[in-house]
Amino acid sequence: MLERLNRVNLLFDIYGPLLTGRQRQVLDLYYREDLSLGEIAAEFGISRQAVYDLIRRAVGTLEELEQKLGLWQYFKFQQERLVEAESILQKQELEAGDRRRLQELVHELLQKL
Amino acid sequence: MLERLNRVNLLFDIYGPLLTGRQRQVLDLYYREDLSLGEIAAEFGISRQAVYDLIRRAVGTLEELEQKLGLWQYFKFQQERLVEAESILQKQELEAGDRRRLQELVHELLQKL
Numbered sequence: 001m002l003e004r005l006n007r008v009n010l011l012f013d014i015y016g017p018l019l020t021g022r023q024r025q026v027l028d029l030y031y032r033e034d035l036s037l038g039e040i041a042a043e044f045g046i047s048r049q050a051v052y053d054l055i056r057r058a059v060g061t062l063e064e065l066e067q068k069l070g071l072w073q074y075f076k077f078q079q080e081r082l083v084e085a086e087s088i089l090q091k092q093e094l095e096a097g098d099r100r101r102l103q104e105l106v107h108e109l110l111q112k113l
Numbered sequence: 114m115l116e117r118l119n120r121v122n123l124l125f126d127i128y129g130p131l132l133t134g135r136q137r138q139v140l141d142l143y144y145r146e147d148l149s150l151g152e153i154a155a156e157f158g159i160s161r162q163a164v165y166d167l168i169r170r171a172v173g174t175l176e177e178l179e180q181k182l183g184l185w186q187y188f189k190f191q192q193e194r195l196v197e198a199e200s201i202l203q204k205q206e207l208e209a210g211d212r213r214r215l216q217e218l219v220h221e222l223l224q225k226l
Contacts (some may be wrong), residue, residue, distance in 0.1 A: 017181035068130035071184075075226055082223050089216045094207060102215070103202045110195050113188055 005031065007072075011062040014071050023058040030055055077112060081105045118144065120185075124175040127184050136171040143168055190225060194218045 012027055019027070029035045029043070030051075037048045037055075044051070066072050085105045088098050125140050132140070142148045142156070143164075150161045157164070179185050198218045201211050 015182075018178075065131075069128075079223070079226055082219055082226070085219050086216070086223065089212060089219060094212065099202060099207065103199070106195055106198050106202060110192070110199065113192055113195070 008059055008062065010072055011059075011066055014075070015062050015065040015069075018065060019058055019061060023054065023061070026051060026054050027058050074112065078109060081109055121172055121175065123185055124172075124179055127188070128175050128178040128182075131178060132171055132174060136167065136174070139164060139167050140171050187225065191222060194222055 008027075009031055012031060016024055016027075026040060026044075029040050030037075035043075037051045040051045041048045082105075085102055088094070088102055091098065121140075122144055125144060129137055129140075139153060139157075142153050143150075148156075150164045153164045154161045195218075198215055201207070201215055204211065207215075
C-alpha cells in the first residue's frame with residue numbers, strides 16, 4: 001500500500017497540472033496533507049462518497065496519462081542511470097572501465113530523449 | 114518559419130498521445146507527410162477551412178500542454194547537458210576540471226528530475 005501511495009504521489013507530481021483545480025485540491029488534501037475522506041467532505045460540503053469518487057476518477061486519469069506518456073517510467077529510467085553516473089564520478093580514480101560505463105550511460109540517456 | 118515547424122513537430126512527438134486520433138492523423142499528414150490543406154481536405158472529404166481549424170486547435174492544445182508540463186523545455190535542458198557530458202567523455206584524457214564539470218552536469222540533471 002505504501003508503494004501505491006508513493007506511485008500516486010509521483011504521478012500527481014508529474015501530471016498534476018493536467019487535472020482540474022478541484023481534482024488537484026482533493027488529491028493534495030488526501031495524499032499530501034493526509035486528510036481523511038470525512039475531513040475533505042466536510043471541507044467541501046459534499047458527501048464522503050462524492051470525495052471518494054472524485055479521488056478514484058482523478059487517480060484513474062493519472063494512470064491513463066502515465067499509460068499514454070510514460071513519463072514516470074522515463075524519469076525512473078533517467079534517475080537510475082544518473083545515480084549510477086554520480087557514484088562512478090565520486091570514485092578516487094576513474095579507470096578505463098569507468099569511462100566506458102559513463103559513456104554508455106550518457107548514450108542510453110540521449111537515446112531515450 | 115522553419116523553427117516553428119520544428120517546434121510543432123517536437124511538441125507533437127511529445128504530446129501526440131494526448132490528442133484525439135483525428136487530430137493526430139491530420140497533424141501527421143500536414144507536418145510530417147507535408148500534404149497541403151487541399152490534399153488533406155480531399156482525403157477526409159471535408160473543407161480546407163475545416164482542416165485549417167483542426168490543425169489550429171490541435172496546435173493550440175499542444176502549446177497549452179507545453180505550458181502546463183514544460184516537457185519540451187525539460188528535454189532541451191537535458192539534451193544540452195548530456196551532449197556536453199558526451200563530448201567531455203570523448204576526450205583523450207580526463208582532467209580534474211573535466212571530472213568536476215561532469216559531476217556538476219549530473220547533479221543538475223538529477224535536480225531537475
